Amino acid sequence: DGGITQSPKYLFRKEGQNVTLSCEQNLNHDAMYWYRQDPGQGLRLIYYSQIVNDFQKGDIAEGYSVSREKKESFPLTVTSAQKNPTAFYLCATSLTSGSYNEQFFGPGTRLTVL
Amino acid sequence: KNQVEQSPQSLIILEGKNCTLQCNYTVSPFSNLRWYKQDTGRGPVSLTIMTFSENTKSNGRYTATLDADTKQSSLHITASQLSDSASYICVVTPGREYGNKLVFGAGTILRVKS
Numbered sequence: 001d002g003g004i005t006q007s008p009k010y011l012f013r014k015e016g017q018n019v020t021l022s023c024e025q026n027l028n029h030d031a032m033y034w035y036r037q038d039p040g041q042g043l044r045l046i047y048y049s050q051i052v053n054d055f056q057k058g059d060i061a062e063g064y065s066v067s068r069e070k071k072e073s074f075p076l077t078v079t080s081a082q083k084n085p086t087a088f089y090l091c092a093t094s095l096t097s098g099s100y101n102e103q104f105f106g107p108g109t110r111l112t113v114l
Numbered sequence: 115k116n117q118v119e120q121s122p123q124s125l126i127i128l129e130g131k132n133c134t135l136q137c138n139y140t141v142s143p144f145s146n147l148r149w150y151k152q153d154t155g156r157g158p159v160s161l162t163i164m165t166f167s168e169n170t171k172s173n174g175r176y177t178a179t180l181d182a183d184t185k186q187s188s189l190h191i192t193a194s195q196l197s198d199s200a201s202y203i204c205v206v207t208p209g210r211e212y213g214n215k216l217v218f219g220a221g222t223i224l225r226v227k228s
Contacts, residue, residue: 004157040123040220042118042203042217042218042219042220042221043158043203043216043218044218045215045216048215058215088155090157090158092157100145100146100163100165100207102148102160102163103216104160105157105158105159106157107156107157108156108157110155
């Protein structure tokens with residue numbers, strides 16, 4: 001996981017609440033990503049950011065929001081508009097957004113809606 | 115549609131035995147293919163990466179093969195150990211026009227028994 005921290009490790013949310021997942025990196029990577037992992041499915045891209053103050057929607061952005069005010073930080077907010085938010089959330093980084101650059105993953109946050 | 119299919123879904127083997135995991139993809143054009151190992155409750159960690167011109171890559175007891183003509187890859191694990199118990203994920207990077215949006219397989223869950 002080295003250099004990428006996600007917090008908290010476990011998060012419980014009541015229906016109707018917004019929650020924010022933290023992702024911090026000290027790898028000096030330009031690109032950062034948020035994925036959602038559900039049992040029996042491949043990782044799905046929520047949002048990604050190629051550079052500070054810029055981000056793009058991934059394949060399943062509805063009900064989520066992000067910001068990229070600092071190179072080191074890419075927080076993800078799960079809003080009440082996300083109908084099925086219970087999942088394992090993974091943050092990743094890469095040196096740049098080039099296709100050959102490896103994406104390094106954080107340890108993940110497991111979100112459960114009560 | 116770009117897809118990555120992995121088989122089997124799960125596999126149980128005895129410690130010390132070998133096994134082979136399969137990955138078929140329809141991603142085109144294709145930039146590179148990676149195999150990741152994901153321990154339970156952790157983020158994925160890269161094992162190997164191959165471009166379309168490579169047909170084999172090793173990392174210790176892990177050997178990946180790639181047949182770009184048939185769009186198939188395999189991951190062979192030799193002399194399995196208990197610590198090999200994990201999910202193994204095949205990930206394909208499409209061509210440049212798709213940016214760095216990786217296409218993930220659902221993974222093969224491997225359990226090594228003593």
